[in-house]
Every structure is written in structure tokens, then in C-alpha cells.
Amino acid sequence: MTIKLIATDLDGTFLRDDKTFDISRFNRLLDQMDHQNIKMVVATGNKVEQTLQYFKHAQTDRLTYISSNGAMVSDTKEVLYKRPVSKDQIKKVLDWNTQTRAKMENLIILSGIEAAYVSNHATPEMIQAVEQFYPKVIQVEKFLEVEDDILVMELIWPENANVKDFVKVLRQTFGEELHTTGSGFGSVSILAANTNKETGLAALSRIWQIKPEEMVAFGDNSNDLEMLRYVGNPFVMPNAEEFMKERISQQAHADNEHDGVLETIEKLLADQA
Incomplete structure (x- = not known):
């Protein structure tokens, strides 16, 4: 199945422990993903404003954000989906x-x-x-x-x-x-009710007409489980706790401290090229 969307958690997954990542490498991957018509999605418990701070030296307008653990989906121009508390x-x-x-x-x-x-x-x-x-x-x-x-x-x-x-x-x-x-x-x-990172991805599935089996996701903790179980190609981080590895068998190629998400995306894109 062709990959059309890649989603990643931040803390303990995409970000190193000092909250950094390889910006140049990531921007190169975004170029390649654009060429292959693949969407890049950040899925986090953080508010979108805080998330944008992590990506201020990257190309933020090329990303879509599932923030507040799935309560809102947005890009840098508009809110695409929201699920507020009444x-x-x-x-x-x-x-x-x-x-x-x-x-x-x-x-x-x-x-x-x-x-x-x-x-x-x-x-x-x-x-x-x-x-x-x-x-x-x-x-x-x-x-x-x-x-x-x-x-x-x-x-x-x-x-x-x-x-x-x-x-x-x-x-x-x-x-x-x-x-x-x-x-x-x-x-x-x-x-x-029923708000998590999976519901954010499900909203994007409807908006972009992308099937779950055409999605990849990376995560390391329990609030990533719904998202990981939703997509066709889930990856758990090697640095995740054992209970996560028991639930999701496929691991990223390296841990968060060694750019495991970027490493794995590179291999996925090469396989699909």
C-alpha cells in the first residue's frame, strides 16, 4: 500500500530529550515527501502554539498539527477540526x-x-x-x-x-x-468524549480522503496507542516502555535521541521511491 500520510508524536518520539531535532535533515525529508505527495502530521498533547515553537526553524507551513491530544487539528492558516468541551x-x-x-x-x-x-x-x-x-x-x-x-x-x-x-x-x-x-x-x-490522536487522524482521513492503511505513525506512550492502532503502518520507539512494545511490535530504526523517526522515514521514502 502506498504511503500518503506520516504522523509523529513529539516528546520521547520525534524530539530528542533536549527538545531538539535535526532541522536540515527534516527539511530535506519534507522536500522529498512533497515530491511523493505525502502529508506530514505532528500529533501531540501540546497546544499548537507551543508546538510551533519547536518547529520555528523548520518549514511550519508544510505541516499539519493534531494538538491538545486530538481536540484540535489545524495548519498555520486555519482550524480544520475541533472538539471542545461544552x-x-x-x-x-x-x-x-x-x-x-x-x-x-x-x-x-x-x-x-x-x-x-x-x-x-x-x-x-x-x-x-x-x-x-x-x-x-x-x-x-x-x-x-x-x-x-x-x-x-x-x-x-x-x-x-x-x-x-x-x-x-x-x-x-x-x-x-x-x-x-x-x-x-x-x-x-x-x-x-472519544477525543484522542486517532480522532484527529480520522478527521484528516475524511478531509484528505486518505485511508488509515495509507498512514504511518510513530509514538512512545499510552496516549499514542489509539493513533498507532488506527494506522496501517505503526512504529513504536525503542526507548518506549515495555508495555508499548508488547502492544505495537514494529519498532523505529533508532530511539528518539538518535533521530529514530527521521531515520525510519528516510527508509520508508526510499522504499516507495
Whole structure:
């Protein structure tokens, strides 16, 4: 089957641990992919603004971005697809948080298309920490009065908190209405139901008329699994944890520190030339 689309996760996959990659090599591959009519897609949990910073020395207008773990798909000109959390759902989570957080205070971030929103009660230190991940941060008095499409609700507890317990309770509380996932850094992300990197690729499949079996994807972690299982040619990184290698048998030709994604793409393009 001819390859028509290549998608890659960023952290632990395309990017080295210091958040860099071989820009010249990547731009050469983009030229070759253009020649072979192959789309290049970046699929990440990051907001698109943060993602663009990683590619500021590359040719960003030649890429398409699945950001916020699939809640939005865009290029540098327009939003192609979005899956926001409704205001009613936001209110339900805020009410749940009010009842729960008394045991341990947390920070709420509403990540929208235009900006990230935090409470007026957030301290300057909190704002500074949030700005490391969100280029534009706005303090608001009432979350429900924010006029923006909210892609992700972030609930951030101290790093020593066991967020797995919060994730479990949120999933029990909201069932299939919302998609809840956690990290090891005290953060819980809440998205619209059935939102992940696969749904972003499925949107592009409809828009571009590209079949899943004509797609390649690279990933290293559990939030990549839906995407990897969706495409016809999935690659897990050698540096991924063992549970990922058990689920996806095909590995990239090198780990993220040694440009494994670029190395593998080169071989795929050569085989298809």
C-alpha cells in the first residue's frame, strides 16, 4: 500500500530529550515527501502554539498539527477540526472539583483556542509556571464566562498527589461523557468524549480522503496507542516502555535521541521511491 500520510508524536518520539531535532535533515525529508505527495502530521498533547515553537526553524507551513491530544487539528492558516468541551460539562467538572479539592488545593486551567485561562486567585508564581506551557495566559473572575472553545480542562495538584485516584473518580463520575487522562506530574486532563490522536487522524482521513492503511505513525506512550492502532503502518520507539512494545511490535530504526523517526522515514521514502 502506498504511503500518503506520516504522523509523529513529539516528546520521547520525534524530539530528542533536549527538545531538539535535526532541522536540515527534516527539511530535506519534507522536500522529498512533497515530491511523493505525502502529508506530514505532528500529533501531540501540546497546544499548537507551543508546538510551533519547536518547529520555528523548520518549514511550519508544510505541516499539519493534531494538538491538545486530538481536540484540535489545524495548519498555520486555519482550524480544520475541533472538539471542545461544552460549558455544561465544564460546569459539572468545576462543581465536582469544588466538592473534592478541599482535601488538597489544585490549579484549574481552561485551555482554549485563543488562550489559557486561570482564576484571578492564581499567584504570580503560578502564572509564571503556566506560561512555560501556554504562550498566552489570561486571568478571569468566572470560568463559565470565558468566550472561547475550551479544548482541555487541566486540573493540577501538587506533584506528590496521586492523580491516578482522581482520574479513577472522574471516570467513575462522568463515565463516557468526558475523556480523562493523567500524568505523573500532578496533572489531570479532561477532554470531550472519544477525543484522542486517532480522532484527529480520522478527521484528516475524511478531509484528505486518505485511508488509515495509507498512514504511518510513530509514538512512545499510552496516549499514542489509539493513533498507532488506527494506522496501517505503526512504529513504536525503542526507548518506549515495555508495555508499548508488547502492544505495537514494529519498532523505529533508532530511539528518539538518535533521530529514530527521521531515520525510519528516510527508509520508508526510499522504499516507495
